[in-house]
Amino acid sequence: MEKIKGDKSSKNTGKTNTIISSGVFVSLIALFARIPLTRVIGDEGNGIYAAAFEVFMLILLLAVNCIPEALSKIISVRLAREQYKNANRAFKVVSLWVLIISIICCAFLLGGAAFVAEDIMLVPMSALAIKMLAPVVIIMSMAAIYRGYFQGMGTTMPTSVSKCIEQIIGTIASIVASLFMCNYGIKVAHLLHNNSFAAAYAVMGIALGTLIGAFLSLLFLLFVFMLYKQQRVKLLEKDTTRGSESNVDVLRSFLYVLIPLIITAGVFRINYILDQILYNGVMTGTGQASEQVINYGIYAGKYQVLVQIPVVLASMMWLPMIPALQSAYQRVDMRLIRNRIAVVYRLTMIVVMPFMISLIFLARPVLNMFFRGDVTLSAQLLQYGSSFILFSAFAFVGNAVLQGINRVRTLTINVLVALIIHVIALMVMLKYLNLGIFAVVYANILMVIIICILNQATLKKYLKYNQEWIRTVAIPFAASMIVGFIAFAIHKVLEGGIGNNAALIIACLIETIAYISLLIAFRAMNEKEIKSMPAGKIIVKTAKLFHLL
DSSP states (O other), X not given: OOOOOSOOHHHHHHHHHHHHHHHHHHHHHHHHHHHHHHHHHHHHHHHHHHHHHHHHHHHHIIIIITHHHHHHHHHHHHHHTTOHHHHHHHHHHHHHHHHHHHHHHHHHHHHHHHHIIIIISSOGGGHHHHHHHHHHHHHHHHHHHHHHHHHHHTOOHHHHHHHHHHHHHHHXXXXXXXXXXXXXXXXXXXXXXXXXXXXXXXXXXXXXXXXHHHHHHHHHHHHHHHHTHHHHHHHHHHOOOSOOXXXXXXXXXXXXXXXXXXXXXXXXXXXXXHHHHHHHHHHHHTTOHHHHHHHHHHIIIIIHHHHHHHHHHHHHHHGGGHXXXXXXXXXXXXXXHHHHHHHHHHHHHHHHHHHHHHHHHSHHHHHHHHOOSOOHHHHHHHHHHTHXXXXXXXXXXXXXXXXXXXXXXXXXHHHHHHHHHHHHHHHHHHHTSOOTHHHHHHHHHHHHHHHHHHHHHHHHHHHOOOOOOIIIIIHHHHHHHHHHHHHHHHHHHHHHHHOHHHHHHXXXXXXXXXXXXXXXXXXXXXXXXXHTSTTHHHHHHHHHHTTOO
């Protein structure tokens, strides 16, 4: 295993990109997995799923999510000084601390599942899944420790592979377990005369699949850890450091790194659980409790999945560029920084814009392709709320850039301001405008718009960056509108003859080719920018063949 020696920026960039790539891959699997799972658990199941997993994700954020990054930093610092014993002590001390915290969190979920489900989330049927997810916190906490250790030692392979194992096996296990548990839940539902038990047990099956994936991922990490036992012993014997850190000093340095990460990530995450708590609370108070779980299930299981997929795909374009931006910032090369930011924004808008417009024109055909049953409400949510794709992608790029230039505190303030306005707007739209589930959609769009505005103001203040709008936004928008209308017309013409799915695939293929051609014709991208995209070299060769470049 390779240890870190000094500052090797190109090497660190490669490792960062490896983690980013695996993270994007895992996120896409998680999103696409919601499509077959929705077919099993239905809209009501999605509402129960959203309640249980939002609670779980918040607990996971506090107990797990930022551990690898924080632990890797304190270990890598000690390894760079060849303090192998102190690095080993840091690993042991942090492991014990994390284990204690995760056990407390697990006990809270087990003991307080009914209270959280009934009195906080107002979705009583989610208690079964919350209890099943409780031990996952301990398993994922231990996995996070080993991931942080390996990253601190200078290797990202165990982290990337274990994440893939966790997601792929967890997804397969979730689908199988949800089918099995759903059948069992149907029997319980008949016995207790409550049809909601079928969906609740199906969601419990998803939680069981999550547990299986996490457990196998941890086993893999333990196996890799044992493989390097002899090398760890050699490093400890090689250590000539006289003094050793105390446990308190190690824990203090770990928490110093961890707490800001948790605060920043928590601000981004808490709005999801607040949305459901506020929505369920108002709907119950207005006598619409019977609709709240189903409507929120449609929002979380259909709308959110489809609007998040293009944003995650777009992150494949800009996340790998962030390390290069950080490098330019360290060299205080402001011109290069501004150029890189402009390219990141442009490529992101080029990717997400056609998705946004396509979901306006083709919302119902897309939903009919992936989901069963009535899609009327979900189609309306997509048509009225697809702009979330554009603004959230724009906001996330700004977030990543601010993190890259070490403006995390300013970013956190920006998001807090947006979150407060978001909550106020959501309450007004729910209580006084009676917008129902559409209030959640509009409030989230408002939140990301505010983040965009505040981030742009921050970039202008600290980097003198002025956003270019014509090539970045106007041209991709115009091209997307043109090809979106073409795709809509093609689908309408072909649907009666070859069916919805085949017509949609053909329309989207023609739309993609036409969109790229228009971008090149309008000079939205130059050759260098096109080559930086996935399959960019092929696009350049094809464009030159048809004299578009």
